[in-house]
Amino acid sequence: MGHKSRSKVKSVIYTLLAFIMSVLMFLLSFAITLQVTILSPDFLLDNMNSTNYFVEKYQEIVQKLTDLGNAGGLDKSFFDDLLNPVEIYDDTEIYLEEYYSGKSTVVDTTEFRQNFNNALDKYIEENNIQNVDSESREYLVKNASGIYRSSVEVPFFSSASTYILALAKIMPFVIAGLCVMIAAIVLIIVFTNSWRHRALKYLCYATSGATLTVGVIPAFVFMSGKIQQINISSRALYTVFVQCANSVMISLLLVAAVLLIISLTLFFTHMNIRKKLINS
Amino acid sequence: MSDKKNRHRHKSHYGKSFLILPIVFFMGTYLVLYLALAPAFSIFFSASGLFFADFEKNYSTEYDNIFVPVSENSTIPTVDKNSQTLLDINAIEYPQYGNQFGEILIEDCGVDAKLFFGDGDIALRNGVGIYSGSFIPGYGRTILVAGHNNTYFNGLKNAKPGQIVTIKTSYGNYTYEITKTAVKNQASRKAFDLNADHENLIMYTCYPFDELGLTRERYFVYAKYVSGTQIDTDIVEGD
Structure with missing residues (x-):
């Protein structure tokens, strides 16, 4: 009984860690996308x-x-x-x-x-x-x-300059900090789990959750068609805005695709190891 | 046997967590973000709706022309009120901002221009425009018309009292007689009265006429109503 309840508590804790990792991966995806798009001086040009x-x-x-x-x-x-x-x-x-x-x-x-x-x-x-x-x-x-x-x-x-410049300054540190936190959670999940396939299971939950969270944004934006309805008086600026917004959404889709590949890899690896264990 | 059953039961439930938990994580992430950011960003999210239209913006510089000259034997529906024959307002296509809806002609001054509703760039580029805060001919109120002094309203420099101004619209032709001209500061509030309760026409342009640069004075030409069927505006005012 004691072993079962400890096992359940462990399961809850790992699920919680996987959720936190999912949130951090979402924030990391967003931060990286911002860093290579809006916060990059060459992006707009x-x-x-x-x-x-x-x-x-x-x-x-x-x-x-x-x-x-x-x-x-x-x-x-x-x-x-x-x-x-x-x-x-x-x-x-x-x-x-x-x-x-x-x-x-x-x-x-x-x-x-x-x-x-x-x-x-x-x-x-x-x-x-x-x-x-x-x-x-x-x-x-x-x-x-x-x-x-x-x-x-x-x-x-000009009115957003304070925020954009401040964000540009701290973004590398934010990305580094998020990477460190995600790595720490991965290490905790992997090294405190006696069964490797269970560790992979929780990592798979985290990456799948992040895939959904990241992927839903460009899916929603593209389906709503809101980008093309932006009210900009300059036609030249409108065309650039639509192009930039589409680029940002496609970047997020690419990140979601990468996360999907990672989660599928983790899933199949987990299933293989589990199958081997069951058969042995 | 029970071992195998348990294993199979475990198998049948096993894959579901790979579907359910990611969805729970997805909903949980947005819930956390909403709780964390909503107090600070809700005002921006609300304001963001102002930046989007219901449809894609049209960048065409073409204008809509709803002007169809009134022929001599055409009949526009009228109503009889207080022994006056008035145009039925429901039979008139009220111009939208930017529409060409008529023509303005001052033979003695050499002014012959398209008349637009609204005095935006497209209107003044192609003709002369009625300030949208004033009225169109037939409404029994002030009609304020603007035009550039080096294009369509250059002829106003020849304006003299007694000259006739003709405005042609799809619902009728209107004539006015010039009563006076005046030079006033662009910011002068006494140059025109938009609350006047009688039909009057005011045309204005930059002054001096041939000066290079953006001047601070305007040349006003005032004209009184002479002829043209009035519009029955009682329905609009009653509602």
């Missing part, structure tokens, strides 16, 4: 390149500036040579580099303002425009650089 973001963004900015130009007395042709996608790429790259290194969260529009002013001077001279008020001109340049800045910046990035 790579996705921007692959979605033709800079060409679309160039067209959007030119359209917005043309609308501003209509209000400011500028002909549509003024904006034909003012910008190009390469400049937008350069400014975006610098902005993201400085953002992730914690230096700055705003786009530097100095060069844009200079180019705009130079183009204005040329336009005034070519069209022999007499009626130019310096205050109105400065207001126009200010608004134009505001449009450029807000178009190149990623919305909400």
Whole structure:
């Protein structure tokens, strides 16, 4: 009787340890996915390149500036040579580099303002425009650089910068800590179990639980179709967001697949060892 | 015999734990996360709903044109009230924001533009737009129309009292007579009265007309109602 109740208590404790390990594996999966996606400076830029973001963004900015130009007395042709996608790429790259290194969260529009002013001077001279008020001109340049800045910046990035940067700093330690805790639980389960196949059983429970927990997120997101319904006014940014969100979900699916392979391996190994033991 | 039975019973129950426990772990994990994070993150989860629409966003820059010119012998349903003939409001297709629903014409000024409901970028790029906080012709209230001074409303610089403004819509044609022009600051609250209880047309654009840059002044052209069938708005106001 005493042996049976001890055995039941042990079973409960191991199941509890397996549950804790499952939760830790879920958190580790999430942390690793975040680390290689959202917290990686190259992630956003790579996705921007692959979605033709800079060409679309160039067209959007030119359209917005043309609308501003209509209000400011500028002909549509003024904006034909003012910008190009390469400049937008350069400014975006610098902005993201400085953002992730914690230096700055705003786009530097100095060069844009200079180019705009130079183009204005040329336009005034070519069209022999007499009626130019310096205050109105400065207001126009200010608004134009505001449009450029807000178009190149990623919305909400500056308000979330504190959290993203803090997360980026601690994430390697979090991942290391989670790995250590998971390893400790694995060692406890393996070395305190007199039967190896039972240890594998609990490890299998943990990895199967983690597989389900991780896998349900991308499954739910893809089935709901919510990603495509995000309300972003910029088409270029919308395309990048959808691509990034899909990348994150696919990363989680891959992690779930790896966990599934591990749990299946543990399951079959456990069954083989158990069968051998029963037969012997 | 009983040993074998027990072994078989054990076998028949054995595999179930590999299905049940992972599901229990999965539910337990989300329960733990919910209990741990809900107090701190519930507000963000609620707010996140604001970022999603019910359908994919349409990025087309095309606009809907619901304007069909009224021909001379066409009949739009009317109602008789207080010895007045009014347009039946149910027979009118009220424009949505961004729709082209008419045309505006000032022959003496050389103004001939598409008329939109709403004064957003697409409207002002393709014509002139009615501020959506004002009213459309026939409502017996203020109609506030904006346009760019270097495109469709450049002709307003030639506006003089007595000139006729014609607005054509799918439900009727309306004429107004210019009464005065004025230059006011863009932030001036006395430039127009949206609460006026009589039909009046106000057109405005940036001023000075040929100045380069974003100006802080606006050129207002005021016009009084002359003709055009009014809309029966009593049903709307009664409800």
